[in-house]
Each structure stands twice: as structure tokens, then as C-alpha cells.
Amino acid sequence: MSFREKFAEASQRNGSLLCIGLDPDAERIAGGDAAAFLTAIIETTSDLVCAYKPNLAFYEQRGEAGYKLLRTVLNAIPEHIPLLADAKRGDVGHTAQAYANAIYDEWGFDAVTVNPYLGGDSVEPFVARPDKGVFIVCRTSNPGARDLQDLTVDAPSGRAPLYEAVARLAKAWNTRDNVGLVAGATYPAELAHLREICPEMLFLVPGVGAQAGDLTSAVRAGLDADAGGILVNASRSVLYASQGTDFAEAARAEALAIRDAIERERGAVRAQSPT
């Protein structure tokens, strides 16, 4: 089964476009036991998500213990939920191949985020696997995104902001129907523009919750013609909804609220669409 199929099944089963980022912050974990914390979050939210997305940085900073923690987390996720590695790797071809081996084969992820700055041959080892999903980092949700991504460039595809040139490159790289984009929720106008350029790609949309994106406008901007095609990611707003012993119930309540808000927006979009 391809990542896209696995995502579609999980999304339909849970009625959800919510992806939860599993990014353990030692200072914010109730009780301090990250494995117990994340396992409990997964148990209380796995019927509400279309995917889970561990960001590898939060495991790598824990050294060998982080290595074991990530294995525990991945093992705790039900098999039908897609595993998305937020890794943002990007390196020359033979090194990119080694990263792809690590993420796909050593860890068993179904999909990965990849940085486009090194160009086509740096992306190829990731997209060469038709069973896996590759989200090209396009327009991110942080303030510094404008330093490079918003610069106007003269690309072969035309004069446009760099992030748009990246979206058009991603389209060109998408010969196996497994390429998507990372496009932040904090910039709905850019998100809507990217949806025009890439009507059929999956978009990973971070920046909901702790990064203060407007959920409703982001969802409306990102949805494809079938009122789907996005993975709306929330991390800290779900994980740290409560710093008390009720963290897992609080995480479920927050996940449910986001999932349902997305579903309401999808319903509104469907109701407006010509049939």
C-alpha cells in the first residue's frame, strides 16, 4: 500500500485530517517519563488522527535514550496509522540515499519531510520509493521563512517567489504520485496559491495551535477539490494541553476540538461546492 492510500484509509476511518506531532519537550512533560507520556497520548488520540509525525530533532537531542524512545513511540502507534518523519533532510545524492535508508528502512516511516535547497538529485533517493510519501519543504510557518522563501526569483517556470518555484519543481519531481508540500498554516494566502499550482498534491500544514495559525482559514485555503488532501499538524497545543496528570485526557479533548473544527470546515466547503 502506498503512503497516499494508507493516509486515505486512516483519514476515512477516523474522519480526520489531523496529524499530531510527537515532539517530546523534557521541560513540559508531566512526570518526566517521555515514553509513558507519548504512549498515553497515542492511546487517547489514535482514533482521531490521519497520521503521527515525530520530529527527529526532539529524539536526537536525548542521545541514546532518545533513540530508544523513538523506537518505543513508533511501536506504540497502531499499524494502520501512517508514520511521518519530520526530518527536513537534504544532502547530495549518495548521502540523501543514506538518509532515505535510515528513515524508510531502519525506522520504518511511511513518509518524510525533505528540504529542497540542494535540488533534484538530493530529493530523488526519497521520491524513488513509490510506496513512500515525500513532503518538500516549500513555505514554512516561521518568521524567517521570508528570508529566502519569499524572494522573487527568475525560475524556468517563471518569475515568482522562491517557494512557488519550489512548488513547481516539486510537481516536476512528482513522477510517481508520491510528492507533497509542507506549507504553513500561518500564511493562508500562500497556501491557497500553492493549492492552485498543485491541485492534487497532499499538503502537510504545520503551524496550527502553538504557532498561532488561524485553523479555519488555513483549512479552507489548503483543501483540494474533494475537500481533502491536507494533513493539518498540531504538536504542542495537543501534547501540552495540560501540564497536570490529566495530560492525556486534555490532549484528547484538544485533538477532538481541532479534528472537529477541520471537519466542520470541510462540511462547509462541500456544501458550497457545485455537485
Next chain:
Amino acid sequence: MSFREKFAEASQRNGSLLCIGLDPDAERIAGGDAAAFLTAIIETTSDLVCAYKPNLAFYEQRGEAGYKLLRTVLNAIPEHIPLLADAKRGDVGHTAQAYANAIYDEWGFDAVTVNPYLGGDSVEPFVARPDKGVFIVCRTSNPGARDLQDLTVDAPSGRAPLYEAVARLAKAWNTRDNVGLVAGATYPAELAHLREICPEMLFLVPGVGAQAGDLTSAVRAGLDADAGGILVNASRSVLYASQGTDFAEAARAEALAIRDAIERERGAVRAQSPT
């Protein structure tokens, strides 16, 4: 001691601007024991280098064994030789901080390569440490480099190729004298142009050897006004100089040849300079 000082001391002690990339390729390691292989390479070359540069991808693809292998490799490197992590990380601020924690504190690296695509706040956690060195990926040595890096952009710093805009951003980010650039040896004209823009930065110059850059022209293009300021990286051409049991001696011979070729070029440049 800052990375820059540690680099200067090791470079002077060994009369060398050669950095060896420690990238274990399972298929090319004589005998198959990567720890023994890399330890032997370090033993026979540590008087010839200014730094060692493990690329994390080659360890990550080995899973838990790779984790232990990297620890073994770092422990085998003499304390006076700088440790440069080729990681090319790039993520939003709080995630970049986690990567910086991993690379600087968990692993103990002195310097790191960082991808600029996410902009200033993604770079800040790395450059915030004045004792560490940060090489911003600017112009890489792979064919796909032209997909983004060579696009003409309208940047606040002027109309120029994107890689040049990145170099000017790196200058702006260099408030602690700890920022350098990654600039591939395969494009000496670009390297010379970057040296004009950033006369005092350290440049990490990959692409010598297996990536077929012309060593002499790259060195001449990259040297600063004091005939220094570059770390010329060779990986595969040194590590796999021989596939036989003489691999360590062959690696030493290749490292010596590259180091001495660089030194000859430095001597020639010094002889031409006005005193």
C-alpha cells in the same frame, strides 16, 4: 577555545587545510568492520588534517549500531582535532534548538553544517553559541545545486543568484564571528565570487576527489588573504583509496597527497602576494 581557534591550531600543527569526511559505506569497507576501519583511518591520518567531518546520514542508516559507531569514531579522534558534524539541519526555531542540543551537547561536535532555506530564526540556535562553528550550506557541489541555488533572485542585498543572497544573509547572521559557508570545489568561479563577498569567513569546500573537483583551482579560488580560511574536504577518495587490507596506508598516502597539493598551492599564492 572557539571552533575557529581550534581549527587554526590544528591547521598550523599539521600544516594542513585537509578535512577528512568519515562516511562509512558498508559496501566499500575492507573486512566489513566499520569501527575498526574508521579507527585505523583516524590513526594513520590524524597528523595530516585540520578537522574530521562525519556525515550523520551514514551513521543514522545503521540504526542503533550506527549510534554506537559514531560514539566510537568521535572518541578515537585526538582531542586537538576539531569535530565537524555534516548534518545540514534546518527547522523552525524551537526544533533547530533541539538539533543544536543534539549536535553540540549530546555528541560534542565543535561545528556543524546548516541549511538556510528556513531563514534567520532557523539558524539562530546554532550561531547563538560563540564557541561553535556554523557552516551555512550556500553553493553545493552536486548537479541539482543549480535547481534553486543558481536562480536569480531580487534580494534586499541586490539582484544576484540565490547562493549569493545566502552568502550575504550569512554575513548578516555572523555577529559572533562563528559563521562560515559550504561552497563546493566543483564550481571555482562561484567559490572565488563568494570569497570576494565574504573575505574573512571560513569556507568548507567539499567535492574534492570522488566528486571530481579540480583541487588546485578550488584552493586558489577559496583561499583568504592570508592563504588560509578553507577546510578542503575529501571523503571517499581517502577512505576507499584501497579496498584491500592496506586501506589505512593507502588512505594516508592519499591524504598526504591532497594535503601537500593544497600546501603547494598556498605556497604559490603566498609567493605571488604583495608583502
